[in-house]
Amino acid sequence: MILDSYRIATEPYYQPQGQEIATFLAAYHERLPIMLKGPTGCGKTRFIEHMAWRLGKPLITVAAHEDMTAADLAGRYLLEPSGTVWHDGPLTLAVRHGAICYLDEIVEARQDTTVVIHPLTDARRILPLDKHNEIVPAHSDFQLTISYNPGYQSAVKDLKESTKQRFIAIDFGYPPPATESAIVARESGADADLARLLVTIAERSRNLQGHGLDEGASTRMLIHTGRMVRAGLPLPVAVQSGIVLPITDNPDIRAALSDAIEACLP
Ligand SMILES: Nc1ncnc2c1ncn2[C@@H]1O[C@H](COP(=O)(O)OP(=O)(O)OP(=O)(O)O)[C@@H](O)[C@H]1O
Numbered sequence: 222m223i224l225d226s227y228r229i230a231t232e233p234y235y236q237p238q239g240q241e242i243a244t245f246l247a248a249y250h251e252r253l254p255i256m257l258k259g260p261t262g263c264g265k266t267r268f269i270e271h272m273a274w275r276l277g278k279p280l281i282t283v284a285a286h287e288d289m290t291a292a293d294l295a296g297r298y299l300l301e302p303s304g305t306v307w308h309d310g311p312l313t314l315a316v317r318h319g320a321i322c323y324l325d326e327i328v329e330a331r332q333d334t335t336v337v338i339h340p341l342t343d344a345r346r347i348l349p350l351d352k353h354n355e356i357v358p359a360h361s362d363f364q365l366t367i368s369y370n371p372g373y374q375s376a377v378k379d380l381k382e383s384t385k386q387r388f389i390a391i392d393f394g395y396p397p398p399a400t401e402s403a404i405v406a407r408e409s410g411a412d413a414d415l416a417r418l419l420v421t422i423a424e425r426s427r428n429l430q431g432h433g434l435d436e437g438a439s440t441r442m443l444i445h446t447g448r449m450v451r452a453g454l455p456l457p458v459a460v461q462s463g464i465v466l467p468i469t470d471n472p473d474i475r476a477a478l479s480d481a482i483e484a485c486l487p
Pocket residue numbers: 234235236237238259260261262263264265266267268370404408440441444
């Protein structure tokens with residue numbers, strides 16, 4: 222099959238936080254488009270990989286960016302020795318052959334690009350390819366999921382109302398401490414004590430959110446820090462390089478964060 226390389230063979234570990242699996246399954250059953258909302262490094266990508274695996278569907282991921290054009294999603298003619306040949310873009314591949322398409326960081330795309338998904342995400346379920354003179358009806362397995370980090374939201378970079386209102390939304394946040402510790406332990410190989418300590422550190426950093434930090438330390442950062450410790454680095458050094466230095470360049474905030482962290486270290 223043409224999409225075989227997009228299939229996920231082994232189960233991606235995903236620790237649920239709430240009703241997100243049931244919500245996704247219901248939305249998929251109805252082929253409703255889904256929006257995963259939440260801060261960076263909180264498990265959105267892992268979740269969609271897990272769901273694609275669970276449903277046995279191929280997953281095509283597209284990272285949106287500000288120079289992305291509709292053709293980057295839909296496809297374009299390319300010059301080949303035999304002449305110009307049409308190449309389906311990643312969205313068209315998913316629509317035509319029945320994959321889950323994951324559009325990562327959708328707000329990065331320009332609004333004129335975003336509207337190509339409109340006829341796909343309402344009752345029509347079609348993708349018009351103007352340049353190719355074709356209207357592609359969505360395969361029955363096709364589903365569109367987008368991700369969206371509300372933290373970076375600004376008036377210019379918000380989704381249009383007509384885009385937002387097409388989606389079922391699932392909110393992701395940092396999981397409760399016990400759950401997050403389990404994730405950190407499993408993903409970094411840190412022992413339970415270290416994982417719990419890293420989560421405590423993250424909570425301190427999250428308290429600085431809005432007071433100098435745009436976002437607190439993500440689960441991803443804790444995993445990286447745990448791995449640095451496993452690789453032999455002393456904990457205070459790992460915490461500096463894994464959390465404090467990446468998260469801010471402001472010396473005052475670095476100092477405040479370091480102080481808050483030091484208070485938790487054994
Ligand atoms: N609920 C979870 N279950 C299992 N692993 C998780 C979970 N949440 C976070 N992780 C771990 O955290 C890492 C980062 O998560 P992920 O890449 O899914 O974040 P994201 O929300 O997609 O972030 P971004 O918005 O930056 O793309 C994952 O690689 C995984 O190791």
